[in-house]
Amino acid sequence: MKNLISVFTCALLAFLAMSGRALATFTTAAPHVSGEVIVHFKSTTTQSSRHRSLARRAHVKLADLGAPHILHVKLGAQESVRSALQFYENDPDVEFVQPNYIYTIKAFTRPTDPLYAQQWAFRNTGQTILSANGPDAPDATNGQPNGGTSGDDMSMEGAWAISTDCSPVIVAVVDTGVNYNHEDLAGNMWTGLALHGKNFVGTGPGGSADPMDQAGHGTHVAGIIAAQANNGKGGVGVCWTAQIMAVRVLDATGSGTTVDIANGVNFAVANRVKVINMSLGGPVFDQTFSDAITAAYSAGVVVVVAAGNSALNVDTNAPSYPCNFNQANIICVAALNQSNGLAYYSNFGATSVDVGAPGSNIVSTWVGTESTTTDNLSAGWTMAGGWGYTTANLGTIYNLIANPANFDYTQSLGHNFTLNADDRIYKNFNLAGATVATAAYYSELALTSATNFVNVNYKSTGGDPFTGGVQVGTFSSTDNTGLAFYRQDFNITPCISATCAVGFRLISDGARVASGVGILLFSVTKLTTDSIHYNVIEGTSMASPYVAGLAALVASYNPSESVDQLVNTIKKSGVGLLSLSEITTTGKAVNGWDAMTYIAPPVITSHLVQ
Numbered sequence: 007m008k009n010l011i012s013v014f015t016c017a018l019l020a021f022l023a024m025s026g027r028a029l030a031t032f033t034t035a036a037p038h039v040s041g042e043v044i045v046h047f048k049s050t051t052t053q054s055s056r057h058r059s060l061a062r063r064a065h066v067k068l069a070d071l072g073a074p075h076i077l078h079v080k081l082g083a084q085e086s087v088r089s090a091l092q093f094y095e096n097d098p099d100v101e102f103v104q105p106n107y108i109y110t111i112k113a114f115t116r117p118t119d120p121l122y123a124q125q126w127a128f129r130n131t132g133q134t135i136l137s138a139n140g141p142d143a144p145d146a147t148n149g150q151p152n153g154g155t156s157g158d159d160m161s162m163e164g165a166w167a168i169s170t171d172c173s174p175v176i177v178a179v180v181d182t183g184v185n186y187n188h189e190d191l192a193g194n195m196w197t198g199l200a201l202h203g204k205n206f207v208g209t210g211p212g213g214s215a216d217p218m219d220q221a222g223h224g225t226h227v228a229g230i231i232a233a234q235a236n237n238g239k240g241g242v243g244v245c246w247t248a249q250i251m252a253v254r255v256l257d258a259t260g261s262g263t264t265v266d267i268a269n270g271v272n273f274a275v276a277n278r279v280k281v282i283n284m285s286l287g288g289p290v291f292d293q294t295f296s297d298a299i300t301a302a303y304s305a306g307v308v309v310v311v312a313a314g315n316s317a318l319n320v321d322t323n324a325p326s327y328p329c330n331f332n333q334a335n336i337i338c339v340a341a342l343n344q345s346n347g348l349a350y351y352s353n354f355g356a357t358s359v360d361v362g363a364p365g366s367n368i369v370s371t372w373v374g375t376e377s378t379t380t381d382n383l384s385a386g387w388t389m390a391g392g393w394g395y396t397t398a399n400l401g402t403i404y405n406l407i408a409n410p411a412n413f414d415y416t417q418s419l420g421h422n423f424t425l426n427a428d429d430r431i432y433k434n435f436n437l438a439g440a441t442v443a444t445a446a447y448y449s450e451l452a453l454t455s456a457t458n459f460v461n462v463n464y465k466s467t468g469g470d471p472f473t474g475g476v477q478v479g480t481f482s483s484t485d486n487t488g489l490a491f492y493r494q495d496f497n498i499t500p501c502i503s504a505t506c507a508v509g510f511r512l513i514s515d516g517a518r519v520a521s522g523v524g525i526l527l528f529s530v531t532k533l534t535t536d537s538i539h540y541n542v543i544e545g546t547s548m549a550s551p552y553v554a555g556l557a558a559l560v561a562s563y564n565p566s567e568s569v570d571q572l573v574n575t576i577k578k579s580g581v582g583l584l585s586l587s588e589i590t591t592t593g594k595a596v597n598g599w600d601a602m603t604y605i606a607p608p609v610i611t612s613h614l615v616q
Contacts, residue, residue, distance in 0.1 A: 038105035042068070043090045046102035047075040059097055063090065078106070114167035119233075121241035121540060126344055127364035127552060128242070130159035135344075135367040135542060152367055154344020160364065160552065162244065165559065165598030170235065172245030172558040174565060177231055177281045178203075178274035179551075180267065181224030183217040183254035185373045187537045188225060190233040190240035196251040198277055203252030206269040207262065213273060217252035220442045220499075220533070221260055222373040224252070226541060227285050229371030230551040231558070240540055241369060244555025244598070245562075251279060256286060258442050258533075259495035264294050271298040275305045280561050283554035285312040285547035287326040296331050303335040306569045308561075308576075310554040312546035313340045314353040319589075321355035330358045335569050337557070337576055340586065341365025341549040342595060347585045352546055354589040360577055362586045362595040365549035372541035373533065374441065380529040381433070383407050388470075391429025392512070398526065400491075407431060408524040409512045415450055415524050417489060422519040423458075423512060432509025434468045437502045440532035445498050445508055447528040448491040452521035453483040460523050461511040464498045468505030475507070476500065483520075491526060498530070506530075553596050560601050579604035 047056050053074065060067060064082040071078055081090050087105050094103035116122065116129070124135055134153040176196055186195045186202045195202040204213035219225045232248035233241055255270040256262040267286070274282055275298075282302060302309055314326035321330075329338040338359045341349035343366040348354060352365065383405040384395055394411020398404050406413065409429055414421040423429075437443045445464075453459065459482040465475030478496045498508065508530070512523060557576055561567060567575065579601040580594030587593040 036105065037108035038087060039108060040087065041081045041085070042106040043079050043081065043087060043094070044071065044104050044106055045077045045079050045094055045100060046104075047077070047099055048101045049073075049075050051075055051099045055099055059094075059099060063093055065090070114163055116163065117235045117242045117246075119235060119237065119239065119241050121369055124369045125241045126154060127160055127368065128162045130154055130156055130344065132156040135369065152344070155346065158344065158346040160556075160596060160598045161600070162598040165556075165602045166246070168602045169559060169563045170246035172232065172248040172555070172562045174562040175280035175558050176249045176251050176278060177245075177283065177554060177558045178251040178253050178279040179224050179228045179231065180253045180255055180270045180274065180282055180284045181227055181286065182221040182256040182258075182260060183219035183224045184228045184250060184252035185219045185225040185371070185535065185537065186217070186252055188229075188371050188373075189537050190237070190371050191225070191228055191250065192537075193234050193237075194232045194243075194245070194248045194250055196249040198251070201252075202250070203254070204270075204273055205254040206266045206273070207254055207257050208266065211269050211272075213269065217254040218535070219252075219254070219373045220258040220497075221256065222376070222533070222541065223256070223260060223285070223547065224254070225373045226368075226370045226543060227283060227547065227551045228252070229540075230368065230548060231283065231555040233371055240371060244552060245558055248558065251277065258444050258497040258499060259446075261495065262286070264292055268294050268298040271302060275302050275307055279307055281554050281558045282307055282309045283311075283551050284309065284328060285545075285550045287312060287314045287329060289325060290327065291325070291330075292327055295328065296333070299328060299331055299333045299336065303333050303569065307335060308337065308557050308569055308572055309333070309335050310337045310339060310550050310557060312550040313338050313355070313359045315341075315351045315545045315547075316353055317351050318353050319355050320353050320358050324353075325358075326353055329353070329355075335573060337361065337553055337573060339363050339546060339550045339553050340590060341544070341546045342585070346583055346595060348589070349544070349546075351544075352549075356589055357591060359590045361553065361580055361590060361592055362583065363549040363552040365546055366544040367542055368544055368548040369540055369542045370548070372539045374535040374539055376531060376533050378529050378531040379435065380527060383526065383528060387431050387433045389429075389431040391427055392423050392522075393429055393431040396524070398524065404526045406524045406526045407510075407528070409522045413522050413524045415489070417452055417521045421521065423514055423522040425514055425519060426516045427512055427514040429512045430470065430472055430509060432471050432507050434505050434507050435530045436504045437498075437506045437530065437532055438504040439534060440499075440502050441535040442533040443498050443502050443506070444495060444531045444533075445529070446493060446495045446531070448493050448526050449487065450489070450491045450524045451481055451485055451487050452523070453481075453486060454518040454520040455515060456482045456484065457515040458483060458518070458520065459513055461513070462494075462496060463509055463511065464501040465507045466501045466503045466505070468507045471507045471509045472511050491524070556596055556598055556601055559598070563602060575601055575604045
């Protein structure tokens with residue numbers, strides 16, 4: 007901790023216009039210079055009268071302070087400041103008297119929050135991050151090293167010595183919602199509506215009132231941007247004070263539609279946000295989504311987005327939108343590991359991905375407690391028809407439930423389901439006590455026609471979910487996966503009970519058969535919302551909000567910057583990294599100190615002299 011640098015300042019407090027003389031207010035708790043006062047004589051007094059006043063107490067004028075009737079005065083030996091104040095307050099020639107207060111330039115003081123030592127993005131000491139839970143994307147592979155290189159961080163402590171306050175601007179988290187009751191977020195939520203934002207998941211353009219997070223992702227993002235500092239809880243955000251607007255556009259499984267997302271962006275823009283964070287993506291160009299980003303640009307809004315977690319070049323292999331949109335207000339962010347390397351899962355692209363930011367092993371706020379039960383798929387399922395248990399060797403041996411029971415995941419042996427089938431399989435799960443519940447699995451589908459299909463149902467009272475249950479998914483030949491297993495997620499929150507049955511039903515026609523369906527890694531997750539939990543996850547979803555928070559901090563500190571200037575500051579002010587060279591537009595990692603002190607170079611116009 008650096009020592010405070012004391013600056014002894016002869017400071018004149020503003021004169022309060024009052025009837026009669028203004029009396030000095032003095033407290034012994036206020037730092038001041040011993041043996042000195044500042045005497046503000048009436049402007050009508052003469053030099054001789056001022057000299058007589060000082061002589062009565064054997065005081066000495068050290069200097070005038072900007073005018074001959076305002077004096078810096080040295081007191082007599084052993085005289086207290088309090089005694090001198092009382093003397094001059096009773097002098098009819100004196101307008102005002104005060105101590106010579108001491109002001110200090112304070113060095114940056116690190117936050118005292120208990121998880122700050124784990125926040126390597128702000129202060130990287132090479133520490134190992136505890137409870138690192140792996141990537142936030144199902145297609146990422148584990149193996150990211152934990153424990154990095156000291157100093158490879160965002161230099162936010164330097165930035166915070168300048169400012170920690172983002173409250174002049176509104177930051178929208180367009181995501182799965184935000185747990186606005188969280189102990190480390192509640193004080194930094196936008197107050198424009200009672201519940202701090204809106205929910206647009208399946209609600210239409212007007213939205214609904216409650217943007218409560220049902221997945222955790224948006225709450226984690228919000229904490230990176232603006233977890234409260236020095237409150238004795240959790241960690242800190244890029245912004246210590248802020249206005250976080252919760253805009254829910256993704257459901258409990260992390261999925262959302264064009265309509266939901268466009269409505270959310272439009273709501274944020276209409277309510278005068280300055281920065282939008284969107285840690286989401288999709289593989290196809292979407293004109294409606296693009297138009298919403300364009301409208302945000304016209305309104306002066308910076309949009310910060312995640313590059314994606316497929317370890318691919320989005321310019322050539324697999325575009326990820328909104329990262330691949332070309333509006334000037336977009337900043338697309340790749341993820342860095344704890345040694346400033348490109349994270350193993352991060353997408354990249356020399357013309358689409360702009361900057362890098364910390365994304366691996368990130369601790370932040372979480373929506374509550376989660377418990378996931380992964381079924382062994384070898385017992386306990388009630389089944390009829392062609393369903394059965396089998397295995398698949400995908401490098402690792404996995405248990406499957408499949409139809410037919412000898413399902414051939416290589417689709418080369420001619421094992422087929424039967425004609426005119428109505429085959430059901432289901433199992434009861436205990437979801438009691440949860441706030442939100444989801445089911446997930448990986449499936450390989452090989453169906454021949456639209457009249458061969460697989461339904462997914464649940465039923466809260468247990469038993470056959472295809473009798474009186476609720477259908478949450480249906481798949482036909484248009485959903486065939488080829489020789490691969492693909493993940494499916496479903497929100498089954500209405501099934502919360504001690505006897506929630508989840509099942510699959512294969513229905514076939516009488517004309518054509520095919521290889522069938524195989525299901526592996528079936529799991530159910532119970533989420534119970536609370537206000538005290540934190541989590542460590544990773545992904546470009548985590549990198550993006552670091553940049554969004556920094557954009558909000560710069561915008562608050564330099565409110566006159568246009569959207570183009572703000573984007574330019576973030577992109578141009580960073581630190582060049584070999585790991586980002588030629589795979590991002592800037593080759594830079596964002597840097598807090600550099601952004602807060604960045605001065606754009608002058609525009610030089612060349613003239614031809616003839």
